[in-house]
Amino acid sequence: MxxxxxxxxxxxxxxxxxxxxxxxxxxxxxxxxxTEQAIKLATAPAFNADSAYSFIQKQVDFGPRVPNSVAHVKCGDYLVATLKKLGLEVTEQNFTATTYDNHKLKARNIIGSFNPSASKRILLASHWDSRPYSDQDSVSKDKPVVAANDGASGVGVLLEIARTLSSLQTKPDIGVDIIFFDAEDWGSSDGEAKDKFSGYCLGSQYWAANKHVPGYTAYFGVLLDMVGAKNATFLKEGYSVDLAGGVVKTVWDLAAQLGYSNYFVDKRGSAITDDHVPVNETAKIPMIDIIHTNADNIANTFFKDWHTTHDTMENIDPKTLKAVGQTLIQVLFQEAQPEVM
Missing domain, CATH: 1.20.5 (Single alpha-helices involved in coiled-coils or other helix-helix interfaces)
Known part of the structure; x- marks a missing residue:
């Protein structure tokens, strides 16, 4: 025993x-x-959300930026002047866009290039026009959208990124092209438009087929759409995952490491027809879409005041702008210093 x-x-x-x-x-x-999964973060400057907010406010102060309106012309001139003031090389791409309901729009894509001689280039974009009618509004369906979030927020973030880059004494060894696409939001919500894009994305379609620099290309692109609302959620948009999945992973992984996973949700979302689609399909540049979509509300895909007269500055939250802007700046500096990846 x-x-x-x-x-x-x-x-x-x-x-x-x-x-x-x-x-x-x-x-x-x-x-x-x-240890292997953690990303070694490059040193990157801070993104100033208050400054981005002021850039959004400035656009909204012009009123709805509907193509062919005085506000549209004045805001476009302001965007051009601001990019030039920040030291970017500016190209204005004027064109006539024909809408699905046969309106002729005097449109212009506005391109600002940081470090234009650099061979490695990243493309950042947002649309700057306003929707001509508030079709999702319960009362004022015929009024134009002020478009603080759906348009101006993305432009404000990109202007602040341009300001941040231009303020650095030591410039990153990378080129950045910022495109403000026009005539994005004059589409049909009732199926009247029969084209592939339902009448939307006229500016990006034009640019993709007529690049501002012949033969232009970029390593990848990031589109911003509705990136300013309080408690916004950015799911991994469907076309982005299918057409530029590696870029999606990089951006969402960096956002998580920076502490913004509550905004950049690790979940595949719906496929959204947006300006990144012609950039992928026609321009052949892998571009993703950071766009506010709701994780648990299929009936309301976008933020609650989408395409209404209530898309005003009350929607804009500097905390959301910070999450998006800081993530994008980190992406740029990771690419400028690839040895840290």
Whole structure:
């Protein structure tokens, strides 16, 4: 009996030792995997959300920026002047856009290039026009949309990124092209438009087929659409995952490491017809869409005041602007210093 107990004790010690060894190995492996998964962050400047907010306010102060309106012309001139003041090389791409309901629009895409001689280029974009009618409004369906979030928020973030880049004494070794697409939001919500884009994305379609620089290309692109609302959620938009999945992963991983996973939700969302589609399909540049979509509300895909007269500055939250802007700046500086990836 004593002999049997001794053998059992010895076996128990051996089993315990093996278990400890296995646990130690697993712990070591998990630790190594965590280290491998973590991204070594490049040093990047801070994004000023208050400054971005003021850029949004300035656009809204012009009134709805509907093509062919005085407000549209004045705001376009302001965007051009601001990009030039910040030291970017500016190209104005004027064109006539024909809407699905046969309106002729005097439109212009506005392009600002930071470090235009750099061979490695990243494309950032947003649309700057306002929708001509508030079709999702319960009362004032015929009024134009002020478009603080759906348009101006993305432009404001990109203007602040331009300001941040231009203010640096040591410039990153990378080129950045900022495009403000026009005539994005004159589309049909009732199926009247029969084209692939339902009447939307006229400016990006034009640019994709007529690039501002012949033969222009970029490593990848990021489109911003509705990036200013309080508690916004950015799901991994469907076309972005299918057409530029690697870029989606990079951006969402960086956002998570910066502490913004409550905004950049690790979940695939709906496929949204937006300005990134012609950039992918026609211009052949992998571009993703950071766009506010709701994770748990299929009936209301976008933010609550989308395409209504209530899309005003009350929607805009500097915390959301900070999450988006800081993530994008980090993306740029990771690309400028690829050895840290």
């Amino acid at each position: 004593l002999f049997h107990f001794k053998n059992l004790f010895q076996k128990a010690v051996i089993l315990l030792s093996v278990s400890v060894l296995i646990y130690s190995c697993n712990t070591s492996t998990n630790s190594e995997q965590t």
